[in-house]
Structures are given as C-alpha cells and as structure tokens.
Amino acid sequence: MLWNLPFIAVVVITMIGLVTILLKKNLIKVMLGINILQSAANLFLISLGYREGGIAPIFTLAPSTHMVLPTPQALCLTSIVIGLATSALMLSFAVIIHKKYGTVDLDKIRRLQG
Amino acid sequence: MIPDFIWTNAPALLVAIPLLGAFLCPIIGKISPRARNVWVGGIMLVTAIVALILAYRVFTDGTVLYTFGAAVPGLSIPLDSGGIPIRIIFTVDAMSAFMDIICAIVGFSAILYSLASESRNSGLEMYYTLFLLMVAGVFGMVSTGDFFNFFVFLEILSMASAGIIAYRVDGGVAVEAAIKYFVLSSVGAIFVLFAIGIYYGQYDALNMAMIAYRMQGSSLDMIALVMLVAALAMKCGAVPMHFWTPDAYSMAPSSATAFLVVASQASLYGLFRVLFTFYNLTLNAVTVGWIIIILGILSMVVGVTMAIPQKDVKRLMAYHAVSQTGYMLLGIGVGLAVLGNQPLMESFGYMAMNGGVFHILNHALYKGLLFLTAGAIFYRIGTRNLNKMGGLGHNMKWTMVFFIIGALAIAGIPPLNGFASKLMIYESVFIFNPILAIIAMVVSILTLASFVKVFHSIFMGPKLPEYAEVKEAPLPMLLGMGILASLAVIFGLFPDIVVTTLVSPAVHALTDQAAYIASVLGGA
Amino acid sequence: MSKLVRFAADILYPVVLIFGLYIVAHGHITPGGGFQGGAVIATGVALVIVAYSYKEVIGWIGKGGLMAREVIGLMGFIGVALFAFLFGMPFFYNYLAGQGGLFGVPVAFGPNPGELNTGGTVPLMNFAVGIEVWGGLSLVILYLLSGLIEKKDQEEEGS
Numbered sequence: 001m002l003w004n005l006p007f008i009a010v011v012v013i014t015m016i017g018l019v020t021i022l023l024k025k026n027l028i029k030v031m032l033g034i035n036i037l038q039s040a041a042n043l044f045l046i047s048l049g050y051r052e053g054g055i056a057p058i059f060t061l062a063p064s065t066h067m068v069l070p071t072p073q074a075l076c077l078t079s080i081v082i083g084l085a086t087s088a089l090m091l092s093f094a095v096i097i098h099k100k101y102g103t104v105d106l107d108k109i110r111r112l113q114g
Numbered sequence: 115m116i117p118d119f120i121w122t123n124a125p126a127l128l129v130a131i132p133l134l135g136a137f138l139c140p141i142i143g144k145i146s147p148r149a150r151n152v153w154v155g156g157i158m159l160v161t162a163i164v165a166l167i168l169a170y171r172v173f174t175d176g177t178v179l180y181t182f183g184a185a186v187p188g189l190s191i192p193l194d195s196g197g198i199p200i201r202i203i204f205t206v207d208a209m210s211a212f213m214d215i216i217c218a219i220v221g222f223s224a225i226l227y228s229l230a231s232e233s234r235n236s237g238l239e240m241y242y243t244l245f246l247l248m249v250a251g252v253f254g255m256v257s258t259g260d261f262f263n264f265f266v267f268l269e270i271l272s273m274a275s276a277g278i279i280a281y282r283v284d285g286g287v288a289v290e291a292a293i294k295y296f297v298l299s300s301v302g303a304i305f306v307l308f309a310i311g312i313y314y315g316q317y318d319a320l321n322m323a324m325i326a327y328r329m330q331g332s333s334l335d336m337i338a339l340v341m342l343v344a345a346l347a348m349k350c351g352a353v354p355m356h357f358w359t360p361d362a363y364s365m366a367p368s369s370a371t372a373f374l375v376v377a378s379q380a381s382l383y384g385l386f387r388v389l390f391t392f393y394n395l396t397l398n399a400v401t402v403g404w405i406i407i408i409l410g411i412l413s414m415v416v417g418v419t420m421a422i423p424q425k426d427v428k429r430l431m432a433y434h435a436v437s438q439t440g441y442m443l444l445g446i447g448v449g450l451a452v453l454g455n456q457p458l459m460e461s462f463g464y465m466a467m468n469g470g471v472f473h474i475l476n477h478a479l480y481k482g483l484l485f486l487t488a489g490a491i492f493y494r495i496g497t498r499n500l501n502k503m504g505g506l507g508h509n510m511k512w513t514m515v516f517f518i519i520g521a522l523a524i525a526g527i528p529p530l531n532g533f534a535s536k537l538m539i540y541e542s543v544f545i546f547n548p549i550l551a552i553i554a555m556v557v558s559i560l561t562l563a564s565f566v567k568v569f570h571s572i573f574m575g576p577k578l579p580e581y582a583e584v585k586e587a588p589l590p591m592l593l594g595m596g597i598l599a600s601l602a603v604i605f606g607l608f609p610d611i612v613v614t615t616l617v618s619p620a621v622h623a624l625t626d627q628a629a630y631i632a633s634v635l636g637g638a
Numbered sequence: 639m640s641k642l643v644r645f646a647a648d649i650l651y652p653v654v655l656i657f658g659l660y661i662v663a664h665g666h667i668t669p670g671g672g673f674q675g676g677a678v679i680a681t682g683v684a685l686v687i688v689a690y691s692y693k694e695v696i697g698w699i700g701k702g703g704l705m706a707r708e709v710i711g712l713m714g715f716i717g718v719a720l721f722a723f724l725f726g727m728p729f730f731y732n733y734l735a736g737q738g739g740l741f742g743v744p745v746a747f748g749p750n751p752g753e754l755n756t757g758g759t760v761p762l763m764n765f766a767v768g769i770e771v772w773g774g775l776s777l778v779i780l781y782l783l784s785g786l787i788e789k790k791d792q793e794e795e796g797s
Contacts, residue, residue: 060750060752082303084775086300090296090297097286123723137716138713182730184731
C-alpha cells in the first residue's frame, strides 16, 4: 500500500489539475492548472523509475554501482523543459490578451463566434 | 544519380534541414527580405526533395531505419544491449513515407504561396522560423519510431502552430484562437505523456516496435489507449473535440492554414499508428472499430451541418475540414472493425482502409488548395465575409479555376481526386453497413450544396463597383495553388496508379504489425 | 530598488553567472547540464531587472545580443550534430569520445573521480544548449516584463 502512495498522489494531482482547467474562468489559473497536470505527469514518470536501494545514476565518486536507470529521469527533464516553454508561450498569450481585451476572464474572451 | 550521402542520411536530414533553416532565419532576415525569401524557399525545396528521395527509397527497398548516434544507421540494436533498442530510431515504413510525401508537397506549395501572400506583414523572419519548425515537427512525428520522440515532436508542432495561429496579433482575436488551440493541445500532450509512462512502466521500452512486441492488452493498456485516442482525436479535429478547428483555421494566415491541415493529419497518423501498430489484434477490434466509425460519422455530419450557415469563408472551410476528417476515420474504422478476419479484410477491409488513407492525401491537396484560394481572395479584397463578396470571377480568373477544382474535389465529383477516394469508401462501407454509406453520400451532397453557394457568392454576379480594380493574385501564389490543383486533377485522373504504388503499401504497412516489429528487432 | 539591493545585485550577478557556467561545464559528469545552467544564468538577468529598472537593463543587455545568443546556441547544437557527417557517421554520432584531445579521454567503467575532459560531443552540446537557454529565457523574461512596463506607462499618463 505504501509503495502505491506516489501513484495515488499522481491521481489526486491530476484531478486537481483537471478541475482547475475545467472550472476556473481566469486564464492565468487555467495555465496554472496545466502546470499542475504537467507536475503530475513528471511525478508519475519519476515514481516509475524508483527502485529500492538504488542510487542516482552518477558515476562520479559513486558509493556503489546499484543504480536506477536514468531513462525516466531523462524523460522527466525533457518534459520539464517542454513545460517551461508551454508556460512561457501561454503567459505571453495572456499578456497580449490582457493588452487587447483588458481582461483575462475566459467568459469575456469571446469574440470568435459561430 | 542521387548522392550516397543523402541516400543514407535522408531520415535525419528530413528533420535537420528545416531546423537549420528555422534557426538561421532570424539572422538572414536581418540582411534583406529577398535573401530571406530565397533562403526559406530553398530550404523547403531541399527538404521536399529529400523527403521524396526518402519516400522513393522506402517504396523500393522497404522500411528504412535510422539510428541516431550509432556507428551504422541501420544498427537498431546495439551489440551489448541484450536485444533492446535503446537509441532514438527513425523507422520510416510505407505509411510514414506516404505522410512525408504529403508534408513535402503541401509544405512546398504553402511556402511558395506565402512568399507573396505574407509580404505585406512585419516580423516575417519569425513567421518563417515557426513555419519551418512546423515542417520539422510534422516530419519528425511521422518518421519517428520512438514514442517519447513522438511526444517531443508533437509538442514542437503544437507550440509552433500556436505561435503561427497567433501571428496576426493586431486585434487580439488571433491570440484568442491560439489560446483555445494551445490549452487543448497541451492537455492532450500531457495525456500522451501519461500513456508513455504507462507503457514504460509495463514494458520497459519507449521504442514503438518494442512496445508493440511486448504488448499484452492488459487493463492498463486500455487506459493508455483511451488517453491516446482522446488526445490524438482532439488534435486531428474530430467531433466532439473539434471546436478549436474553426477558430484556429480561420485566424491563422492562409498559407499556415494549408499546412495546419497537414499538421492535424500528422495527429491522425499518430492515432492510426497507435491503433494498428501498438495494439492490432490485442484490441477488441469490433468495439474500437465502431468507436472510430462513430467518431467519423459524427465528425462528418456535425462538420457539414455547422459549415452551411457560416458567413466567414475560412470558417466555413474549416468546418468542412472537420467533416472530411470524418471520411478518413470512417474508412480506417471499417478496416479496424474487420481486422483479423482475413476473408472480410480481402473483400472490403483493405479497400475501406485504402480509401481512408488515400483520402488523407486528397484532403491535404484540395483542402490546402481551398484555403489558399480563400487567402488569395482575402489578399486582394481584405475581407472574409461572404456577404460582402461578389463578382470576383471577372477579375480573378485563375483563382476561380483553382477554387472550382478544389470545390468539386471536396464534393467528390469525378474526375477529381476526392471522387476517387470517396468512391472507394462508399463501395466498401456499403458492404459493411449500407446505412453508413448512405450517410457518407448525403454528407457529400451537402458539401457540394455548401460549396455551390460559396462559389456563387464569391465569383458570380455582376462586377461590384468597390472591387472593380481588383487584380489577379501574384504569381508565387498562383504557382503554389497551381501545384496543388494540378496534382488534384492528376490524382483524380489516374487513381489506380496512386493506389497501387503509394496507398496500398502504406495500408499494408499499417496493418502488418509483425513486419513493423521485425524491421526494427530483426525478426525477433 | 534601494541602493543596498542594487549593490547586492552587482555582487551577486557575476557569482550567479559563474555558477551557471559551472553547471553547464560539468553537465556531463554531475546532475545538471545546459538547460539547468542556462536557467540559472537567466535568473541572474531576472535579479538585475528586479534590482534596477526595466529601461536601464534593456539598455545594458539588449534584445539583439540575447537573440544572437539564442541563434548561436541552436546553430552550435545542430552544427555539432551535423559535423558527424564529415566523418561519414550518422547524425549525432559522438565522434570525439575516446579519441584523445578535447573532451576525448576514455572514461573508466564504474565509479570514478570524474574527469572533466571526457564525454566527447556531449559537453559541447551542453555549452550550446546553455548559451541558447541563457538567451531564450532572458528574452522570455524581458518580453513578459515589457507588457508590465507599458501598463505602468499608461497609468502614469492617465494620472
């Protein structure tokens, strides 16, 4: 049961993220919801790579060679970098929207109809 | 004739050349606009040629492997790895090569067109950087054999697309469309990442062939399947997740819209790859096939009914794009529903899938052409509102001819390419279930009705006084449209040749899971 | 900001810069690498912007230089990968590893003291990514703050 704790946390964080994206009306909060979802995915990848007693896969002055496989960590790093680019792009969109519309309320950002 | 260097390294060059072009574009744009145009056009031409060489190699020699960073490109499994492919491998089979051809043709036409159509805008070096990044993203997505790599290219593609949709920031409306698109595609991409995590946790592999080889069809795999189907169906614009399509397609610059069609088809490719290469017979093929069929039918009907009342010409075409995506899903879904039942596959399954896959190519050609003509009209008269247009046929004769070709092709009128693929879909689907075929035909008739109306309101009628001085579109734009239009006519006149040389190998590569696995794992 | 903050930022900026470059340079033998190091350097830029005003900083740093850094970094990355073609090897082939010379010392198997002169093309790519992220993230910060500045200007004009 205890070993499943990270995965339960992943499910909970995913739900929090999805609820934030679906229910919040503020563009910035929706963006934060995406970031929360991203963190859940990262936590999922990292917990997949955990092995009991394994150390980080760094050979510089390593105390033992019982190491975890670095692939999930590499995936996680890549996804963090992508997440950073995503947030930067979303924030810049939010800046432009605020400049042009004077609001970040998603209910009022509705000039495209039909 | 072809240099050995390009012959061997074609899969890597496919991604490397557009990336190189994209990164140098801001510097070259500083020199002069002319140098930038030559650079961008040249890069896209070289990329397209490399893509066609690669496709030729695939269709003659079979699946091409390219292992990044290995001593030999074809060495997919390192000698000391214990039979597991650990590097990033580009696996270009016939289906990938088919998508490469589409991307090369439409990408080149769209770039050629954009050299004239976007010339009045500022910040063009960034526009072309984003465009070339999109090209690299599509080529990467359809060529890669590593599922995490697929996710990375998916994100590159959606970021570049979001940037290019928001390119006309002036009114802020384009940014609104971009936000809609980008929120959806980010959420979708995160679910793709979850699915990758599930596969990695179960099978210790990221390589697509390795995942397919070890696929168990457990309940976790079904969760991953649901996530992938939802995410990729959303990205290709199928109903009920289609609402980003009209906004994004109508707000993006027209040359980019033509390429966005290809971008959404790359997601469609991802969906087919997941269904056929990963799962294949471990699925309950009938159930999943029917789900895809229902998605397709819904997209067809909802797309066309939403399109009819539209006033904005690009918005109307975008809803038609949703509707046409439905045909592809229908064809592939019918093929999936009878997968594993060899007699039924032989009698109509392969034909339905041929129709669906051929429709991808045809749709990219005629829908790209239609968006480009809409862009040409917008370029000359500055409005997209159908009620304000009229009588343009007197001045824009070539644009009118191209529009007629595109409109007749999308409605499935012989002898154009849309007819060839739609006929295959009607015939095979009629054997499977007559009602579906009837729905498909009705949608086709509605499409024709809608385009007759559009044609009439844009081109027919007396010359309007405010458009008396309107001239024909500039030459590069006509060339870009001309390439797509002539291909649409040629593919419509000789569909058999295209189906036997390109489409049928692609469909067999898609359905034959064992061959895909064997090409990477070496007959293991 | 107050003079104290500016003085502290003056002292800290080179330290942050060197720390970031350290992370970039040791990317192939320690946790870290190009992205992380570049991000650390970009926080240095953010620190200076916080301490001084946006207009002053834009005069010192300049968007052109940052853009150039971005392009140089990206070109370096692709260039290092493309260079493998000259040796008749596939894209991204590590042609420097184990050859002697620059970053060419062979690595001992298992735990080792961490020789910096190893890794082949990996450190070069780390440097390229580090420079790219330095430019890219700083540009992102500057562009996002420019929205803030315009807003402030409007308010001042209005009052």
